[in-house]
Amino acid sequence: MSVLVDDDTRVVVQGITGGEGKFHAEQMMEYGTNVVAGAVPGKGGQEAAGVPVYDTVHEAVEEEDADTSVIFVPPAFAGDAIFESLDSDLELAVAITEGIPTQDMARVNKRLTETDTRLIGPNCPGLITPGEAKLGILPGNIFADGNVGLVSRSGTLTYQVVDNLTNRGIGQTTAIGIGGDPIIGTDFVDALELFENDDETEAIVMCGEIGGEDEEEAAAFIDENVDTPVAGFIAGRTAPPGKRMGHAGAIVSGSGTGTAESKISALNDAGVPVGDTPEEVADHIEEFLA
Amino acid sequence: MKLHEYQAKQVFADAGIPTPESQLASDVDGVLTAAEEIGYPVAVKAQVQVGGRGKAGGIELVENEEEAREAAESIIGMDLKGYHVGQVLVEGAVDFVDELYVGITMDRGEGKPVAMVSTKGGVNIEEVAEEDPEAIAREHIDPSFGMHPYQARKAVYDAGVDKAVARDVSSVLTTLYQLWDDRDGSDAEINPLMVTGDDEVIAADAVMNIDEDALFRQPELAEMEAEAASGGDELEQKADEYDFDYVRLEGNTGIIGNGAGLVMTTLDLVDHYGGEPANFLDVGGGAKADRIANALDMVFSDDNVDSVVFNIFGGITRGDEVAKGINEALEQFDEIPKPVVVRLAGTNWEEGMEILNEDLVTVEQTLEDAVQRAVEYAEEGQA
Numbered sequence: 001m002s003v004l005v006d007d008d009t010r011v012v013v014q015g016i017t018g019g020e021g022k023f024h025a026e027q028m029m030e031y032g033t034n035v036v037a038g039a040v041p042g043k044g045g046q047e048a049a050g051v052p053v054y055d056t057v058h059e060a061v062e063e064e065d066a067d068t069s070v071i072f073v074p075p076a077f078a079g080d081a082i083f084e085s086l087d088s089d090l091e092l093a094v095a096i097t098e099g100i101p102t103q104d105m106a107r108v109n110k111r112l113t114e115t116d117t118r119l120i121g122p123n124c125p126g127l128i129t130p131g132e133a134k135l136g137i138l139p140g141n142i143f144a145d146g147n148v149g150l151v152s153r154s155g156t157l158t159y160q161v162v163d164n165l166t167n168r169g170i171g172q173t174t175a176i177g178i179g180g181d182p183i184i185g186t187d188f189v190d191a192l193e194l195f196e197n198d199d200e201t202e203a204i205v206m207c208g209e210i211g212g213e214d215e216e217e218a219a220a221f222i223d224e225n226v227d228t229p230v231a232g233f234i235a236g237r238t239a240p241p242g243k244r245m246g247h248a249g250a251i252v253s254g255s256g257t258g259t260a261e262s263k264i265s266a267l268n269d270a271g272v273p274v275g276d277t278p279e280e281v282a283d284h285i286e287e288f289l290a
Numbered sequence: 291m292k293l294h295e296y297q298a299k300q301v302f303a304d305a306g307i308p309t310p311e312s313q314l315a316s317d318v319d320g321v322l323t324a325a326e327e328i329g330y331p332v333a334v335k336a337q338v339q340v341g342g343r344g345k346a347g348g349i350e351l352v353e354n355e356e357e358a359r360e361a362a363e364s365i366i367g368m369d370l371k372g373y374h375v376g377q378v379l380v381e382g383a384v385d386f387v388d389e390l391y392v393g394i395t396m397d398r399g400e401g402k403p404v405a406m407v408s409t410k411g412g413v414n415i416e417e418v419a420e421e422d423p424e425a426i427a428r429e430h431i432d433p434s435f436g437m438h439p440y441q442a443r444k445a446v447y448d449a450g451v452d453k454a455v456a457r458d459v460s461s462v463l464t465t466l467y468q469l470w471d472d473r474d475g476s477d478a479e480i481n482p483l484m485v486t487g488d489d490e491v492i493a494a495d496a497v498m499n500i501d502e503d504a505l506f507r508q509p510e511l512a513e514m515e516a517e518a519a520s521g522g523d524e525l526e527q528k529a530d531e532y533d534f535d536y537v538r539l540e541g542n543t544g545i546i547g548n549g550a551g552l553v554m555t556t557l558d559l560v561d562h563y564g565g566e567p568a569n570f571l572d573v574g575g576g577a578k579a580d581r582i583a584n585a586l587d588m589v590f591s592d593d594n595v596d597s598v599v600f601n602i603f604g605g606i607t608r609g610d611e612v613a614k615g616i617n618e619a620l621e622q623f624d625e626i627p628k629p630v631v632v633r634l635a636g637t638n639w640e641e642g643m644e645i646l647n648e649d650l651v652t653v654e655q656t657l658e659d660a661v662q663r664a665v666e667y668a669e670e671g672q673a
Contacts, residue, residue, distance in 0.1 A: 076506055098575075101474055101504035102396055106433040109401035125605060137575075139605050139637050154551020155575075159603045159636055160657060180550055182398040209551050212398050235554035238539075238561045239570075246535040246550025246572040248503065249398070253416075276562050278555070279658055 002129035002174045003149070003194040003201075004092060004118070005068070009133055012037045012057060012066035012090075014073055014081050016048045021072035024096075024137050025049035028070070031140040033133040036064040039084075057088040068092040070126065070135050078122065079104030086115045094135045095122035095185075102248070105183040112185060119185025123247070125155035125177040136177070146171020148285055149195035149228075151188060152207035153180050153214075154247070157235060157278075161207055164282040170289065173201045180209070180247030188218035196226045203229050203288040205281060206272070210236030211250045211258040219266035231284035232267045232274040234260045291500045292339045296379045297514050298496035301473070302480070305465050308492045312381035321362035322355060324380035330354055331383040334361040338373040341414070346370050351383055372523070384492055389482035390451060391415050391426070392463050393497075394470040396477075403431045403470065405441065405463060407449040411482035425449075437467040454489045462491060473511060474504030525569075525592055532584045534571055541566025543668040544589035544598040544628070548573050548607045556601050556661060565665030568595045576606040582615025590627050596671025599664035600632045601657055609634045609642025620650040629667040633660035 011028070015021035016038025026049050029035050037060040038048050044055035054060045057069060069090055073081040078097040085093035086108070100122050112119055120127060126136015130143040142159055144166045152158040155177050162175060176191050178184055188206060195201045204226075208215035215234065222230055237260040239245045241252040252258045264274045275281035293301065296314050303309045313324035314337070325332045336348030343349050348370045350361035368375045389412030397404040408426040410418045418425055427448035429441045442460040451459050462483060470478040479497035486492065505512045529536030535550065539557075543565045547553040550572050557567040569592060573585050589598050602612050612634060620626055630651045634642045646653070652667075654660035 075503060099503045101507075102476065102501050103433060103471070103474055103504065106396065106401055106403065110432060110434050137606055142636065152551070154549060154554075155605060156547075156549025156603045157551030157555055159605055160552055160555065163603070163635060182396065183401045207551065209554060214399075217399075233555075235551045235558060237558045238567055239554060239557070240537070240539065243537045243570075244535075245537060245554050245570055250550055250554065277559060277658055279656075 002132065003198050004174060004176070005127055005129050005133050005135050007032060007034065007132040009034060009068050009135070010064065010066045011035045011135065012039050012060040012064070012069045013049070014039045014057060014069050014071045014085065016040060016053060016072070017043050017046070018072060022049050024072060025051070028134055031134050033135065036066055039069070057084045057090070061088050061090065066090065068135065069094070071095040071097060073097055075099040075101070079108060082108050082119065082122070083111060086111050086117045086119070090117050092118050092120065094120045094124070094126050096124065096126060096136050098123040100181070102182055105181065109183050120176065121179040121184060123181045124179030125158060127174060127176040129174045130172055138175070138177070142166055143175065144171035146173065147200055147202040147289070148172050148205060149198065149201040150175040150205045150207070151191035151195070152177055153209050153249070154207060154235065157207050161205060161233065161278045161281055164278045165285060168282055168286060170282070170285060173198060180249050182212065182249040188214050189221045192218060192221060192226055192230070196228050201228060203231070203285050205231055205233070205285060207233045207235070208263055209234060209247070209250050210239050210245065210252050210260050211247070213257065215263035216266040219270040219272065222272060223270040229288040230272045231281050231288070232272045233278065233281045234263045234274055236260050291502050291505065291515050293498045293500065293511070293514055294337045294339065294517070295335065295496055296337055297517070298498035299493070301469065301498055302493055302496050305469050307462055307465055307480070308490070309496070310382045310384055310492060310494065312379050314377055315380055316377045317366065318359060318362040321378060321380055322358055325352070325355070325358045328380060328382045332358065333381045333383055334358065334365055335379045335381060336365050336368070336370055336375040337377040337379055338370050338375055340371045340373055343370065348375065384484045384494055385486060386484035387487050388452070388485035390459065390485065391481045392459065392466060392483050393477065393479035393481070394467050394475065397430065400430055403433055403467070405429045405431060405437060405445050405467060407445045407451065407459070407463065409450055415481055431467065436471060437464060439464065452485070455485050455491055458491045459483065462493070469498070473498070474501045474508055475499065476501045525588070528591065529588060532588060534573065534585065534588065536588065537570040538592065539567050539569055541568045542594050542596040542672060543664050544568045544592065544595040546571045546573065546585045546589060546598065547601040548575065548577065548603065552601065552603055556599065556657070559657065559661040560599070560665060563662050563665045565668050568592055573607070577611065577615070579611050579615035579618055582612050583619035586616065586619040586630070595628055597628055597664045597667035598630045599660050600630060601660060602634050602636070604634070604636030604638060606637070608637050609639040610645055613642035613645035616651065617645065617647045621647065626650055628671065631660050631664040631667065633657060
């Protein structure tokens with residue numbers, strides 16, 4: 001079992017004729033993902049990464065039964081590409097693109113309330129169900145099949161924590177990178193709910209970072225609704241206020257909201273141990289599974 | 291990206307928001323000429339992008355030429371919270387009876403813009419928000435429709451703004467939202483919006499922050515950015531040239547990595563193991579050798595740095611490219627200026643380890659070991 005993606009997922013890659021899109025479409029297929037089509041305006045009728053390209057996502061859904069899109073479209077056009085996927089009756093859209101204007105995402109966010117399509121990202125590495133399929137740019141070889149669900153705002157931090165787990169022989173059900181932007185589709189609460197309802201997931205890792213209040217909301221949700229044990233990690237303890245730490249969403253505001261201390265104490269209050277290092281997170285998970 | 295006050299005021303004035311008469315000056319004579327033309331009393335305001343300019347001595351209200359000269363001499367060239375003051379705005383003083391606050395920002399929790407109005411203007415609005423949240427009226431806006439006129443009125447009435455100026459304040463708020471929306475603002479703020487004895491409203495300060503990710507479609511503002519960025523930390527300016535996400539900190543352990551979350555984690559571990567991070571530097575995804583070499587050049591340029599930890603977990607970044615870049619940067623030195631600890635993992639790390647010249651760096655296998663080693667070197671370097 002797993003959440004959101006498995007070997008039945010039928011993927012259309014938006015932007016498959018671009019350098020990134022083509023490379024990662026091939027990487028996904030090599031990992032075992034069922035990529036069935038590409039969608040690029042004006043490139044319909046061509047072939048890329050060995051699959052047919054359509055002018056619209058709608059056609060890819062009609063012709064190839066795609067149910068999921070992965071978006072590698074440059075930031076200026078990515079908001080529009082997300083709208084197209086949300087309007088094409090897909091189950092899932094995964095936006096990898098970094099640097100989409102926030103106001104575009106506010107409009108997408110409104111549309112999400114009117115559609116059944118789930119969005120992951122943007123500015124995320126995607127998600128992977130080890131041994132079955134991956135959607136996005138995660139390096140497949142560090143993951144292993146197992147019973148830990150992982151949700152994270154940061155890509156490379158996900159790899160670090162997964163590496164710590166896999167090295168101890170602890171595998172994952174699904175790992176989801178939800179993205180580092182201020183406005184994202186699927187958030188911690190959504191992902192925690194998915195893992196809580198997944199029979200195979202026996203423990204959850206949640207990697208947050210400074211900025212916003214999503215981790216605090218997640219802590220409240222865990223307290224009320226999650227029985228599966230959760231271990232946390234929060235990046236940015238040493239970040240000064242008012243400075244954007246790489247991710248558009250990773251900033252402690254002048255008024256002091258979004259600090260690591262606030263997030264760590266909210267999680268601790270909800271019974272979630274927070275590791276000081278990625279190794280300590282793996283220690284907690286090992287204890288949960290023992 | 292933050293506009294200077296004078297830039298934001300120009301943008302606001304062009305959109306029809308009333309602002310006091312003002313001129314920019316960069317020397318004492320300029321200040322005196324401007325003050326003469328505008329007419330005393332005037333305010334002399336340092337153009338640097340830090341809050342609390344008034345308290346730090348960066349804003350003076352002057353009544354005559356002698357005071358203007360004194361203010362100009364003390365403010366121009368001063369160091370204001372680490373920023374060099376190169377320019378001042380000379381502005382006609384407003385005789386006010388009331389100070390309001392109006393602002394638009396993105397409420398990230400709601401994923402929607404929010405308009406805010408308060409009668410407690412003229413003070414730090416974040417303090418008001420904390421101590422007396424009821425004093426700020428808030429109205430969330432559906433970005434697909436924009437702000438309806440009734441929403442501007444509602445926010446103004448909810449805040450308890452005097453009826454005599456309510457219509458004008460609503461109109462300023464509506465214009466402010468339009469600007470925020472058209473110009474890809476992240477924050478647009480007037481604090482204080484002054485009310486005069488004749489029931490006129492006038493923007494005595496102006497804040498306009500722009501979403502950096504939207505500058506590609508805001509060419510006019512992108513031009514202002516070059517000017518706005520001046521006066522900041524030299525190394526942060528250099529990072530802009532190299533196009534790195536870089537933040538300078540106070541410590542002596544330099545940090546380079548890929549991906550914001552992992553770099554932040556590396557900083558936190560330096561602190562955890564008793565060291566002090568000198569910087570945040572994210573080379574981003576898929577960095578090639580020249581970019582890696584630039585990153586080392588960046589960190590070496592910081593005199594505070596005594597050691598460097600290079601932590602790469604490759605996804606789309608490849609270990610062989612990283613190793614090439616490190617060799618390239620270090621082989622040009624007869625003696626390595628500061629010890630460099632390297633940890634490579636993920637995509638092509640084995641290829642990277644084969645390429646990496648291990649005579650020039652210290653290699654560690656795990657993040658924890660690499661950070662501890664760099665902290666040790668930093669302590670030795672300091673001693």
